[in-house]
Amino acid sequence: MHQILRIYNSLTRQKEVFQPLNPPFVGMYLCGPTVYGNPHLGHARAAITFDIVFRYLQHLKYKVRYVRNITDVGHLERDLDEGKDKIQQQAELEAVSPMEVAQRYTNNYRRNMQQLNVLPPSIEPCASGHIPEQIAMIKKIIEHGFAYVVDGSVYFDVAKYNQMDHYGKLSRRIIEAARSGTRALANQIDKKKPVDFALWKKATPMHIMRWSSPWGEGFPGWHIECSAMSAKYLGKQFDIHGGGMDLLFPHHECEIVQAQAALKTNLATYWLHNNLVTIDGVKMGKSLGNFITLDAFFTGKHLAIDQPYSPMTLRFFILQAHYRSTLSVTVEGLKAAHQGYRKLMNGWYLLAQLDDETVAFSTQNGALDEAIYEDCAACYRAINDDFNTAKILAGLFNLLKKINGWHNGILRDTSVSTTAFNQLRSTYATFMIDLLGLKEEREAATDQMMEMIQTIYQEAKAEKRYHQIDFIRHSLHKMGIAIQDHQNGICWAYQ
């Protein structure tokens, strides 16, 4: 089935039909985490958003190379003229080596992403492993006349660049005007202009993370790592560049001008930005201190939440909103996500059990066919329309009603063609499992155990030993499992 995918491009501020530079290959780069703290819901949102992009492009048979970096050379902290970076600060706080800190949080990030069923990227490079590439790129920028060296540091010359091109085209800023009211920061004293940004910073004697360079001992600046690593693994120009909205300026803006200055290319065709997670109306973020880590969600150990929320509940929660809208965290919203995920997943099990005893298959057009085709088509329309996962879920819930209807006998006599039924089955599986990446959280041994318990339950029921029945129900209830009596037997489901 041929699909026309339209995605919203932050660069042009409109939806555009996706056309890769070199089909069937697609290059995609996502700004990953700065590993100086445990991953929170915001990290999950970015990773899941682009996981959907990755999954769908692969579904469309593109050969995708997906690069997501690890920033283990921290960015400069404001107001610190000695230029201590975030990793190093955290390291001093924890009295360990900076690389140990980076490694620990990298491990946590990967573990959390795996729990959320986020597919690993094709390449996951870290900044500290690409110092030579960054130095090489800085040298080119200097050669091309867009950077200058001051006392062991290198700065990008924004004014010079603006003679050739416009610095600020992604965020649509006129830089001079925007900066006129801004105070000069202490560590920017050696720059020509406040808008110039560091490509390389001289290390003070205190600075632990340091590398030698043509300009002396130092460390790379804020933005050069992404430019260097994307160029290395995706080429001078590639298709999709993603990140959180908070990275749009200055980070992505700087990446664009660095690529233009060093390689004379437009970095990426499509720029995608996921919106932020909010709590109590404001952004959830590391610097605000109002974030809830993923582990806190999984264990329920946080003042703002009342109980544990599983990885798949969180994934569902994120997918309920379109990626370009803010997403507000509330206990009620989380509970809704838990229930919604549970229902969708239970439907998935039921779907596997449906057969011609429960479904009135017909060789001709069935009465349900049209509605099923429409719901399936709606799912495809939704994902093709800038990855509208909220609409996909609406489509799946409509299909779920049919599944439940067959299961409980209400739709037993309403005919459906095998073609339509098979389309429902494959659409449900494709979208829920393959594209949205929702998976079962059921334990492997549970099925056999439940079979045994159900046998006991049925025997007790036949002999009207209601005390025993209630005991079984209560015990299972504590484990989050419900036994359900139906006219033609019993089954179990998550509750």
Next chain:
RNA sequence: GGUCGCGUGGCCGAGUGGUUAGGCAGAGGUCUGCAAAACCUCGUACGGUGGUUCGAAUCCACUCGCGACCUCCA
């Protein structure tokens, strides 16, 4: 101050000129030893004020409120 976005029924959240988004919660019903689940029915929501239009949550103007970026941030 500059750039931009948002305000949808109790909650989360799609939609962007006319058709039920969806989920959760809530009410009633079917089923049931009692339940649970599922299914059926139920809310006439779009910050405010004007305007355009046969018709606006959706376009325009003004206005009120909230937020993001401009400093590291997903």
